[in-house]
Amino acid sequence: xxxHTIWFIIITVFWIGFFVLEGFDFGVGALHMVIGKTExxxxxxxxxxxxxxxxxxxxxxxxxxxxxxxxxxWYATLFSALYLALVLVLLGLFGRGVxxxxxxxxESPRWRMGxxxxxxxxSILTPLLLGVGLGDMLxxxxxxxNHDYTGNFFNLLTGYGVVTGVTMVVLCLLHGATFLALxxxxxxxxxxxxxxxxxGPVAIVITLAWVIWTLVVIGGGTIxxxxxxxxxxxxxxxxxxxxxxxxxxxxxxxxxxxxxxxGQIFIALxxxxxxxxxxxxxxxxxxNSAAGHYSLVVMTVVALVLMPVVLxxxxxxxxxxxxRVAAPEPPAAEPPATPATHT
Amino acid sequence: xxxxxxxxQFATTSIYHFIFVPxxxxxxxxxxxxxxxxxxxxxxxxxxxxRFFGTLLLINVAIGVVTGLVQEFxxxxxxxxxxxxxxxVFGAPxxxxxxxxxxxxxxxxxxxxxxxxxxxxxxxxxxIWAVAIGSVLSALFILVANSWMQHPVGYKLNHAGQPVLNNxxxxxxxxxxxxxxxxxxxxxxxxxxxxxxAVSAWYLLxxxxxxxxxxxxxxxxxxxxxxxxxxxxVGSQLGVVEAHYQPMKIAAAExxxxxxxxxxxxxxxxxxxxxxxxxxxxxxxxxxxxxxxxGTWSGPVTGLNQLQKQYQARYGPGxxxxxxxxxxxxxxxxxxxxxxxxLLALWGGWLLxxxxxxxxxxxxxxxxxxxxxxxxxxxxxxxxxxxxxxPWIVQGLQKTVNANSPSVxxxxxxxxxxxxxxxxxxxGAADAVLMLRYSRRGLADxxxxxxxxxxASGAPVPALTY
Numbered sequence: 001x002x003x004h005t006i007w008f009i010i011i012t013v014f015w016i017g018f019f020v021l022e023g024f025d026f027g028v029g030a031l032h033m034v035i036g037k038t039e040x041x042x043x044x045x046x047x048x049x050x051x052x053x054x055x056x057x058x059x060x061x062x063x064x065x066x067x068x069x070x071x072x073x074w075y076a077t078l079f080s081a082l083y084l085a086l087v088l089v090l091l092g093l094f095g096r097g098v099x100x101x102x103x104x105x106x107e108s109p110r111w112r113m114g115x116x117x118x119x120x121x122x123s124i125l126t127p128l129l130l131g132v133g134l135g136d137m138l139x140x141x142x143x144x145x146n147h148d149y150t151g152n153f154f155n156l157l158t159g160y161g162v163v164t165g166v167t168m169v170v171l172c173l174l175h176g177a178t179f180l181a182l183x184x185x186x187x188x189x190x191x192x193x194x195x196x197x198x199x200g201p202v203a204i205v206i207t208l209a210w211v212i213w214t215l216v217v218i219g220g221g222t223i224x225x226x227x228x229x230x231x232x233x234x235x236x237x238x239x240x241x242x243x244x245x246x247x248x249x250x251x252x253x254x255x256x257x258x259x260x261x262x263g264q265i266f267i268a269l270x271x272x273x274x275x276x277x278x279x280x281x282x283x284x285x286x287x288n289s290a291a292g293h294y295s296l297v298v299m300t301v302v303a304l305v306l307m308p309v310v311l312x313x314x315x316x317x318x319x320x321x322x323x324r325v326a327a328p329e330p331p332a333a334e335p336p337a338t339p340a341t342h343t
Numbered sequence: 344x345x346x347x348x349x350x351x352q353f354a355t356t357s358i359y360h361f362i363f364v365p366x367x368x369x370x371x372x373x374x375x376x377x378x379x380x381x382x383x384x385x386x387x388x389x390x391x392x393x394r395f396f397g398t399l400l401l402i403n404v405a406i407g408v409v410t411g412l413v414q415e416f417x418x419x420x421x422x423x424x425x426x427x428x429x430x431x432v433f434g435a436p437x438x439x440x441x442x443x444x445x446x447x448x449x450x451x452x453x454x455x456x457x458x459x460x461x462x463x464x465x466x467x468x469x470x471i472w473a474v475a476i477g478s479v480l481s482a483l484f485i486l487v488a489n490s491w492m493q494h495p496v497g498y499k500l501n502h503a504g505q506p507v508l509n510n511x512x513x514x515x516x517x518x519x520x521x522x523x524x525x526x527x528x529x530x531x532x533x534x535x536x537x538x539x540x541a542v543s544a545w546y547l548l549x550x551x552x553x554x555x556x557x558x559x560x561x562x563x564x565x566x567x568x569x570x571x572x573x574x575x576x577v578g579s580q581l582g583v584v585e586a587h588y589q590p591m592k593i594a595a596a597e598x599x600x601x602x603x604x605x606x607x608x609x610x611x612x613x614x615x616x617x618x619x620x621x622x623x624x625x626x627x628x629x630x631x632x633x634x635x636x637x638g639t640w641s642g643p644v645t646g647l648n649q650l651q652k653q654y655q656a657r658y659g660p661g662x663x664x665x666x667x668x669x670x671x672x673x674x675x676x677x678x679x680x681x682x683x684x685x686l687l688a689l690w691g692g693w694l695l696x697x698x699x700x701x702x703x704x705x706x707x708x709x710x711x712x713x714x715x716x717x718x719x720x721x722x723x724x725x726x727x728x729x730x731x732x733x734p735w736i737v738q739g740l741q742k743t744v745n746a747n748s749p750s751v752x753x754x755x756x757x758x759x760x761x762x763x764x765x766x767x768x769x770x771g772a773a774d775a776v777l778m779l780r781y782s783r784r785g786l787a788d789x790x791x792x793x794x795x796x797x798x799a800s801g802a803p804v805p806a807l808t809y
Contacts, residue, residue: 046809051453054408058449062441064415069438072430079419079426080748086416087759094409094766098773101405104809105777148423149750292431292507299435306442310450317450321457 027176029123135164231260369535
């Protein structure tokens with residue numbers, strides 16, 4: 001396999017990693033005001049992702065930087081084409097990122113309400129717009145022979161792109177609900193499962209519509225691809241499992257569904273990386289947008305050495321804070337704290 | 344127009360970003376030192392201080408992370424021609440930064456923040472050091488990338504005339520990087536130490552928690568004095584390196600229009616901007632410029648006019664002289680403030696030695712106000728570096744004017760520039776409010792939190808950190 005293809009796969013893995021991990025952060029952020037009726041409950045919801053959201057967000061940074069390093073042409077065209085959309089993504093990420101750290105630092109209800117809204121809006125806006133961008137890569141954007149985007153902001157809002165974005169949002173909502181069910185106790189857990197059960201059918205219908213539209217866009221006939229079938233099945237499982245006590249399995253199923261959705265987009269793209277709706281001769285491909293061979297070799301070595309280490313310590317961090325988060329009010333109801341040990 | 348706006352946006356966002364970066368790097372180290380002191384001595388005093396300064400660190404990390412994201416996106420958003428052109432070289436260190444530094448920093452910050460009472464003490468201590476190391480690594484990789492723009496090495500031009508990496512090691516031993524990295528790292532430690540000193544001085548002046556803040560004032564000074572001394576020589580060596588590879592930058596910083604040998608240093612002058620070749624010299628120090636720029640007593644410095652002729656012969660017609668006013672004054676703001684801070688630090692060291700630190704009102708007052716100086720010096724330093732490279736975006740390879748995104752209109756940049764500035768004002772105001780609040784709140788809060796989560800004996804309360 002040539003390095004271009006390997007790096008296409010690595011980029012795909014980064015995007016999948018980002019949406020699977022940050023996906024539940026988005027879901028929790030978007031749902032924290034719905035799930036938490038009281039201030040303490042809201043804080044519990046936010047603290048379920050407390051130790052991890054920052055590390056999860058790094059997957060986006062790395063996906064972007066790896067794109068720059070391995071496919072500068074792709075990075076340049078995509079980021080300049082999505083210009084205003086990315087400004088909104090950045091504003092959304094601002095609101096989210098600082099609200100985690102700052103929200104609880106003042107008692108004032110207005111201060112907290114303000115940051116809660118920033119968290120909610122940022123958590124919906126970001127997956128929506130990133131989804132639009134990913135959908136547009138596959139659907140095609142007006143791109144000229146110099147690989148420069150020739151449209152404006154509104155040309156980004158293609159029907160398929162918008163549906164992709166909405167699909168990402170509902171998948172994140174369901175993923176957030178299964179995550180909250182897994183991470184909380186008692187009433188919060190029940191509420192998370194109830195919300196998940198309500199989001200489930202909506203997510204299934206929207207994803208099904210998106211899958212059908214994807215088939216139309218890629219012109220692959222009427223035969224659904226394995227990622228689509230398994231993705232939809234996982235989604236149905238996630239929903240069904242919310243009626244049982246299997247929180248962990250429900251979460252795994254929603255994670256799989258998101259991974260399948262993102263994987264689907266990239267699999268359908270290859271060997272193109274961005275479609276030009278102006279003329280298919282102007283498509284960006286893995287070959288015409290890649291970095292030089294030597295850079296790819298260096299980056300492959302770096303990725304092979306560092307990624308296992310990163311996965312190891314991120315995995316350890318998930319292991320350390322694996323216990324459910326509960327409100328501090330009824331201390332007697334809690335099992336004694338067992339300090340996590342190094343594994 | 345779009346190009347100018349894109350430059351304004353990049354300058355604004357990167358200067359803003361770099362307000363928070365050095366606090367983060369510097370404080371991460373100082374908090375790690377405090378945490379280590381607590382681990383070694385088991386003195387609860389150190390634990391309170393660790394948590395107190397840890398909170399200040401976290402408030403700034405939040406804003407440093409989100410503004411850093413803007414920087415990474417902006418290369419592609421605003422500078423797509425540049426990104427496409429240099430991606431084969433420049434992209435690699437950025438990706439390494441993400442893989443090696445950001446993951447480390449963010450994951451272990453989460454572990455440290457939520458690990459109180461949950462991780463074994465030794466492991467918990469290791470997490471804050473991992474954060475500090477991660478922050479240093481991120482500075483390392485971004486400076487590898489930036490130094491390549493100042494002095495491109497380790498590449499060959501392919502058939503399309505694009506630079507393609509052929510030696511990654513050359514980027515790491517690039518002299519511009521070696522000295523630039525040392526300079527930035529020391530600047531970050533100085534910034535962290537001055538923030539810690541200012542907060543400590545504020546309390547000492549009010550006679551609150553004197554015992555605790557005497558300790559941190561002492562630690563801040565112990566870090567500040569040697570870093571400041573080393574920084575002066577590292578900074579001047581960086582000047583020599585830059586004079587060698589980017590003579591325009593240093594000639595402009597000295598407003599040296601015509602070649603000289605030996606060269607005197609203009610300590611203060613009036614006029615001397617881009618259209619004024621005969622400034623009024625107020626203070627001149629003989630031989631000093633020769634020493635600073637070449638490291639020898641009577642070394643020659645080529646003037647801007649002579650360099651301009653050389654550059655035109657080599658690169659074709661055009662103006663290759665950076666903004667002299669910005670260069671001249673950013674150099675002096677940086678150097679003069681550094682000298683003042685060194686004096687302050689030495690004064691503090693002398694007081695410390697005599698045991699009079701807590702009682703010297705004037706020293707404490709000045710130390711509080713000194714907190715603004717690292718930010719002025721850091722900004723001046725980056726202006727000197729980045730504005731001094733103009734008109735190039737990559738020295739000798741690509742001009743800034745040819746590097747922006749053709750697909751992004753002026754209107755779009757106006758929208759983004761205004762949106763980002765407004766967002767930055769809100770973030771900056773909220774950051775300032777929180778920093779002042781937490782700085783002034785004292786140790787009571789840190790006490791409560793510490794009591795809450797250190798009670799590992801059996802109290803199961805999972806503290807709501809956020």
